[in-house]
Amino acid sequence: MTELTVSALAEMVQGRLIGDGTRVIRGIGDLRQAQPDRVGFVRDERWADAAKGTQAGALLTAAELETDAVQILVADVDYAFLVIASHFHPKPQAVEHMVHGSAVVHPEAVLEEPVQIGANAVVGRAKIGAGTVVMANATIGDDVTLGRDCVLYPQVTIYDQVTIGDRFVAHGGCVIGSDGFGYKPEGGKWHKVPQLGGVRIGDDVELGASTVIDRGAVNDTVIHEGCKLDNLCHIAHNVELGRHTIMAAGAMVAGSTKVGEYNIWGGQAACAGHLTIAPHVHLGGGTSLLRSIREPGEYIGYPPIEKKAWVRLQKQIVDFPAMRADWKKAQEEQE
Amino acid sequence: MTELTVSALAEMVQGRLIGDGTRVIRGIGDLRQAQPDRVGFVRDERWADAAKGTQAGALLTAAELETDAVQILVADVDYAFLVIASHFHPKPQAVEHMVHGSAVVHPEAVLEEPVQIGANAVVGRAKIGAGTVVMANATIGDDVTLGRDCVLYPQVTIYDQVTIGDRFVAHGGCVIGSDGFGYKPEGGKWHKVPQLGGVRIGDDVELGASTVIDRGAVNDTVIHEGCKLDNLCHIAHNVELGRHTIMAAGAMVAGSTKVGEYNIWGGQAACAGHLTIAPHVHLGGGTSLLRSIREPGEYIGYPPIEKKAWVRLQKQIVDFPAMRADWKKAQEEQE
Amino acid sequence: MTELTVSALAEMVQGRLIGDGTRVIRGIGDLRQAQPDRVGFVRDERWADAAKGTQAGALLTAAELETDAVQILVADVDYAFLVIASHFHPKPQAVEHMVHGSAVVHPEAVLEEPVQIGANAVVGRAKIGAGTVVMANATIGDDVTLGRDCVLYPQVTIYDQVTIGDRFVAHGGCVIGSDGFGYKPEGGKWHKVPQLGGVRIGDDVELGASTVIDRGAVNDTVIHEGCKLDNLCHIAHNVELGRHTIMAAGAMVAGSTKVGEYNIWGGQAACAGHLTIAPHVHLGGGTSLLRSIREPGEYIGYPPIEKKAWVRLQKQIVDFPAMRADWKKAQEEQE
Structure with a gap:
């Protein structure tokens, strides 16, 4: 886990920085729980409220938000998450024999x-x-x-x-x-x-x-x-x-x-x-x-x-017992 | 597996003893196969017959049985089984480092x-x-x-x-x-x-x-x-x-x-x-x-x-082919 | 994997040899990919074409084929396969302690x-x-x-x-x-x-x-x-x-x-x-x-x-929505 400034993060994901780029980020956090050395992700409009009050040091977002947090605007938040997560949590790799x-x-x-x-x-x-x-x-x-x-x-x-x-x-x-x-x-x-x-x-x-x-x-x-x-x-x-x-x-x-x-x-x-x-x-x-x-x-x-x-079939099949009851009744009437 | 007298077993499960409490029990057995040093369990009325002829040294039961075996009457046979089984077959545990x-x-x-x-x-x-x-x-x-x-x-x-x-x-x-x-x-x-x-x-x-x-x-x-x-x-x-x-x-x-x-x-x-x-x-x-x-x-x-x-649906759905046949016939008649 | 002549293979599966029995076989191969030291299997009539052009050193077959390859005729190709495969690929076995x-x-x-x-x-x-x-x-x-x-x-x-x-x-x-x-x-x-x-x-x-x-x-x-x-x-x-x-x-x-x-x-x-x-x-x-x-x-x-x-039921059940629509319509007409 190598720490990075917000500016460096923005560059890594080709994002546009809004706010102070000097803050140091050491990992990724959930919007609602993140500490100031974490970067959070707004992957869904419904998270806008959580973004407002977040303690996260920076936010990755697709649209500019009403928040005091530093923002990094990117076209694809999921992809930016993947890139940054791969930086902070690389897959196991043999470097020394x-x-x-x-x-x-x-x-x-x-x-x-x-x-x-x-x-x-x-x-x-x-x-x-x-x-x-x-x-x-x-x-x-x-x-x-x-x-x-x-x-x-x-x-x-x-x-x-x-x-x-x-x-x-x-x-x-x-x-x-x-x-x-x-x-x-x-x-x-x-x-x-x-x-x-x-x-x-x-x-x-x-x-x-x-x-x-x-x-x-x-x-x-x-x-x-x-x-x-x-x-x-x-x-x-x-x-x-x-x-x-x-x-x-x-x-x-x-x-x-x-x-x-x-x-x-x-x-x-x-x-x-x-x-x-x-x-x-x-x-x-x-x-x-x-x-x-x-x-x-x-x-x-x-x-x-x-x-x-x-x-459609599964939605309608619940009517089967009623249909069958009518069918049975009709059969009896015929007899 | 620590051996116990039938009396001690009865006490362990707060049961009422009917018969000789001095016999020594070393484990749990199936009613039909148990040896005299095993305690058996009558968890179901249908087992009463097996209980009659059992060789088990004692029986846990919720209702008094016609049997020569020593009986321990308890309110909840399943719970008593659990307690006694946990005594004879405790889960693995580190006692010495x-x-x-x-x-x-x-x-x-x-x-x-x-x-x-x-x-x-x-x-x-x-x-x-x-x-x-x-x-x-x-x-x-x-x-x-x-x-x-x-x-x-x-x-x-x-x-x-x-x-x-x-x-x-x-x-x-x-x-x-x-x-x-x-x-x-x-x-x-x-x-x-x-x-x-x-x-x-x-x-x-x-x-x-x-x-x-x-x-x-x-x-x-x-x-x-x-x-x-x-x-x-x-x-x-x-x-x-x-x-x-x-x-x-x-x-x-x-x-x-x-x-x-x-x-x-x-x-x-x-x-x-x-x-x-x-x-x-x-x-x-x-x-x-x-x-x-x-x-x-x-x-x-x-x-x-x-x-x-x-x-109900699964029981009735087998009639579907017959209903469908009638429906097909009705359609043909309309044409 | 012990090598065998085609004659020895034929004997192993009680098959009738058609062609040169002296060729040495070292394993089993797929008809379409086999080398000349492999024996192939014609387990299905549809494979007759593949058998014609095969490079395999011998073929196990239930019926005589039009092919230049050496053939071993057997009553049950699957069983012969099993016997020969068990020879070339025996299951793991402790021979030395x-x-x-x-x-x-x-x-x-x-x-x-x-x-x-x-x-x-x-x-x-x-x-x-x-x-x-x-x-x-x-x-x-x-x-x-x-x-x-x-x-x-x-x-x-x-x-x-x-x-x-x-x-x-x-x-x-x-x-x-x-x-x-x-x-x-x-x-x-x-x-x-x-x-x-x-x-x-x-x-x-x-x-x-x-x-x-x-x-x-x-x-x-x-x-x-x-x-x-x-x-x-x-x-x-x-x-x-x-x-x-x-x-x-x-x-x-x-x-x-x-x-x-x-x-x-x-x-x-x-x-x-x-x-x-x-x-x-x-x-x-x-x-x-x-x-x-x-x-x-x-x-x-x-x-x-x-x-x-x-x-039959699964084939017919797709008609259910249409049947239900007719039933709904009939209900409405009755009202």
């Missing part, structure tokens, strides 16, 4: 200096790019390639034969490369089908805590660049996730399904196996998808339909 | 003796209260405060900047403080929004295995005292869970939602972000909530409605 | 040689059968029995009092024996009910990554032989899973429910507690079961109904 004495690293592992390997972490015959941080108690298998500037939080597990690009982030408890779920019934038993494929993950992918990516059955499971998965998601064997697809917590993709680029899935959204989902499909939370979707659009439900139709 | 030789503890960590730190656990610059047990392979970050008499089971991960009260229990694989799921779209990519907040957890909270609590975006994610979450639950950034709220396995709360106190959520119940849920709301298993709930009550469905209405 | 220097093993643990205990793994007072592999950072408690030829992948946690048969496989982050979710409300608080039971798991069970099996409340939670659970599944206390039952990712069984043998549950399928599910029940993905099922069959929905009826 450090392998903790308790970590167990395979003698043939190739660590491109500097990397950081945390306490009690275990690293197999892997290749790890410069800048990457592997935190405590994480485990990396053999024949793994992990790119530059990646972060593995504690308890992450990477199995053998996994290839991952740069700037990858995996949160605590993630598992990457576990066996796909494949069994063949024979003689009243389920016989394990060995899972021979690996996992390939592109650049700039982030996985939430306890999310699981299975390895492929013959070829690889593939997560293309820029995908972001929230906590407790499941990606089955042979799945392919298109670029910049994003899924909220608990989303699950069954085996061999191809999800197009720029999909946005709500929490617990799930789909059956062997489907093809078009690019730019938005699935509402809780959606269970049993068939392929060919057209971009917003879908929701179980099974999902186009969102507007679903909302 | 013990830091395993393989654990890695930051030199500035403050351990209020006695605490137990298990094998290969990793503890950062944290403050841990007396009586707390940190089991094998758990990981605790920096700027963490963990209260007294807590239990972290193996593989639990606590990120930096997490504050937890007394008597906290986290089961295996829990992750607390992982980044909230926040990205801003810009130029065809998702840009990470740094998650600056922490997590605050009150006293007497218990989290099931592999449950995840994300840190806040700017302020903290807050779990108030007495909350109990089952396995594989997800609490997103900025969520606030009211006191004594309880959620079954797989429940998920999306970002910035405020859940009132004394909520009871069934398994896989989930809700969208930025909602407000009243106190004393019961959500049925599998419910997907897309709007705020202002009134206490029982709700279920996708989207949820009042429970009685949902049950 | 090896306890990593960084592992922490209780002095009273009984390891039947050979077993492999990985780096930074922690093993309590457990009994582990020959051939078993415990990978890095896994944790095993006290009074645990783990059979022969088992595999615990990294970060697996086994609590105390768990008994597991032979050939068990648990993927990364699995938790076995965590407390069941039992609380008694008293005086405005939830009081923990100690969970006294353990977990018993039969032979040939496999658990996916981050799947959780809770211990029983008084008796044991029981997973019978041959069950296969995918990632992120939840089995609550006192549940009994019948033999050879299989559940896809995210499936959840609430407390005390008995699931019959040979059940097949889709992803995120879930059921309430204290139910009885017949053998040979198939639940569709996303099903939420609130009542017992007495008859084998295919069910789906929330709440589930017989599958064919559900499919």
Whole structure:
């Protein structure tokens, strides 16, 4: 956390300064609670009142406010927040090379200096790019390639034969490369089908805590660049996730399904196996998808339909019992 | 497991003894399988038959039974069970100070003796209260405060900047403080929004295995005292869970939602972000909530409605195809 | 990975060889990408075209193909795949006894040689059968029995009092024996009910990554032989899973429910507690079961109904708004 003057902050986000630029800022604060060494953000008109009385040393805002605080006017407050927050809270990064004495690293592992390997972490015959941080108690298998500037939080597990690009982030408890779920019934038993494929993950992918990516059955499971998965998601064997697809917590993709680029899935959204989902499909939370979707659009439900139709249906369905009562009565009258 | 006479047991639960109080009891048993050194429980009238033939050394019961076994009459069998079970199977507790030789503890960590730190656990610059047990392979970050008499089971991960009260229990694989799921779209990519907040957890909270609590975006994610979450639950950034709220396995709360106190959520119940849920709301298993709930009550469905209405609707909806057939026929006749 | 001639492969799967049997095969490949030292599989007639142009050194096929490649004709291609894949990619197995220097093993643990205990793994007072592999950072408690030829992948946690048969496989982050979710409300608080039971798991069970099996409340939670659970599944206390039952990712069984043998549950399928599910029940993905099922069959929905009826209902329900509009109009005309 490096301190900055308000002027320097304004310059960083290409904002217009209104007021004294010499004040020193040491971090970001909520408007209602911020101290004078914090910068606050007015991300919504409804926050204007809170901005009036704020103690924050400076305010980022899209429109000039009635306030005594120093203001930095920017076109996009959210983006300015992101830039400033990244300054004060950068993601973990290996600057000096450090392998903790308790970590167990395979003698043939190739660590491109500097990397950081945390306490009690275990690293197999892997290749790890410069800048990457592997935190405590994480485990990396053999024949793994992990790119530059990646972060593995504690308890992450990477199995053998996994290839991952740069700037990858995996949160605590993630598992990457576990066996796909494949069994063949024979003689009243389920016989394990060995899972021979690996996992390939592109650049700039982030996985939430306890999310699981299975390895492929013959070829690889593939997560293309820029995908972001929230906590407790499941990606089955042979799945392919298109670029910049994003899924909220608990989303699950069954085996061999191809999800197009720029999909946005709500929490617990799930789909059956062997489907093809078009690019730019938005699935509402809780959606269970049993068939392929060919057209971009917003879908929701179980099974999902186009969102507007679903909302109307759910609003109207409460009338069903009354309709049914009339129908029953009419039937009785006919008899 | 300390042995007790039946008399001592009766006293412990303020029960009335019928029969010989000198027998020694060493644990709790199922009525149908218990040995003579076990105490059994008749929690349901339907178990009266099993009670007749039991080998158990004593029986806890709310009503006098026809049996040769020694009986302890109590007003509330479930509560008596809880008291006796807590005697024979107390939760893990640090009585003597013990830091395993393989654990890695930051030199500035403050351990209020006695605490137990298990094998290969990793503890950062944290403050841990007396009586707390940190089991094998758990990981605790920096700027963490963990209260007294807590239990972290193996593989639990606590990120930096997490504050937890007394008597906290986290089961295996829990992750607390992982980044909230926040990205801003810009130029065809998702840009990470740094998650600056922490997590605050009150006293007497218990989290099931592999449950995840994300840190806040700017302020903290807050779990108030007495909350109990089952396995594989997800609490997103900025969520606030009211006191004594309880959620079954797989429940998920999306970002910035405020859940009132004394909520009871069934398994896989989930809700969208930025909602407000009243106190004393019961959500049925599998419910997907897309709007705020202002009134206490029982709700279920996708989207949820009042429970009685949902049950009636689901019972009647099977008539829909017949109604539709009649409607189609009527349409054809009109043409 | 031991290399084999095509003749030896043909013999291994009792297949009929067409072409040169002397070529050496070193692994399995996808038809479209395979090198000449790989054997490919024609599992579907639609792959015949790909088979024509393949570079693979040999092809397993059920029917003779038009191709220059050497062919091995077999009755069941999937089964032949399984046999050959198991040859080239055998599951991890302890052949030589090896306890990593960084592992922490209780002095009273009984390891039947050979077993492999990985780096930074922690093993309590457990009994582990020959051939078993415990990978890095896994944790095993006290009074645990783990059979022969088992595999615990990294970060697996086994609590105390768990008994597991032979050939068990648990993927990364699995938790076995965590407390069941039992609380008694008293005086405005939830009081923990100690969970006294353990977990018993039969032979040939496999658990996916981050799947959780809770211990029983008084008796044991029981997973019978041959069950296969995918990632992120939840089995609550006192549940009994019948033999050879299989559940896809995210499936959840609430407390005390008995699931019959040979059940097949889709992803995120879930059921309430204290139910009885017949053998040979198939639940569709996303099903939420609130009542017992007495008859084998295919069910789906929330709440589930017989599958064919559900499919018909979902297809027809889109007509509901039009039906309702007509009903509204008729009502208005009557007034």
